Amino acid sequence: MTSTRARIVLVRGDITEQTVDVIVNAANSSLLGGGGVDGAIHRRGGPAILAECRELRASQYGKGLRTGQAVVTTAGRLPARHVIHTVGPVWSKTEDRSALLASCYRESLALARTLGAETIAFPAISTGIYGWPIGNGADIAITTARSHGDAPLREIRFVLFDEPAYEAFERALTT
Template identity: 60%
Template structure:
């Protein structure tokens, strides 16, 4: 596994698959989710609606992942995953780790050789960035997936957190 950090806009990353920090409806939202839906165009929404009508009538549970087309994005696929909302009173780190693991499993299933991740749950879901980055990097590093993983932090705080988490692996 090759792990890199490429700060910026995940909708512009050249990877086989980009991971969408989605909400359980899979129908778009704010943050990364909204950006991916806007940049990818209506094909993504059409496929997520079809998933909701068939395999996922109750939505995608937190910690799981599913793939769709990437529409107009440079990637071939979007892997939608739902991270948990942060809670100071309940440890949900296993669900966050599962979102990364399940996304990598889906990436392998669809034949992706490279996958780009945002900081799942670290935006509107309130997960502290340093801890979110640590969980992300450690979970990906533990995987035996044979691919390139690109973390795409947005902003200097997120970039510093991912760089520190990656440095702590050594």
């Protein structure tokens, strides 16, 4: 049986405006909201997302979500069916955490497939406040998407907030 790979698409814009089956949140381990993409998703999605995140913390994620893991909640008022929350690693000059960053993408894609999602939108995980270099982050994201973008996924969308991020992902996509 032949595997069908999803198409990889780059978009410059706001991830909270993407009409897809799944929006991926670059969450912090608390799952209770924060700054950047995480804060934007919680604000636009409304209280239903936070309520489910609190339920997750009260049950199996009492100590928070570990780096590289992924968990799903409702999308609330977002134009999506689900939000997958994943915790990216903080960049380190002295420790290679690339496998943890790849795990964020891989685990999110696996969870999306179990949900029957056909479309998924990712931010550039860990490349904001967590300091991951955008070029390397783009390479890891694209490589992982190419390797794990199986059916039923039809489209893996990377939504990049600014031009330097878009250009880095474009370079990664064409190599």
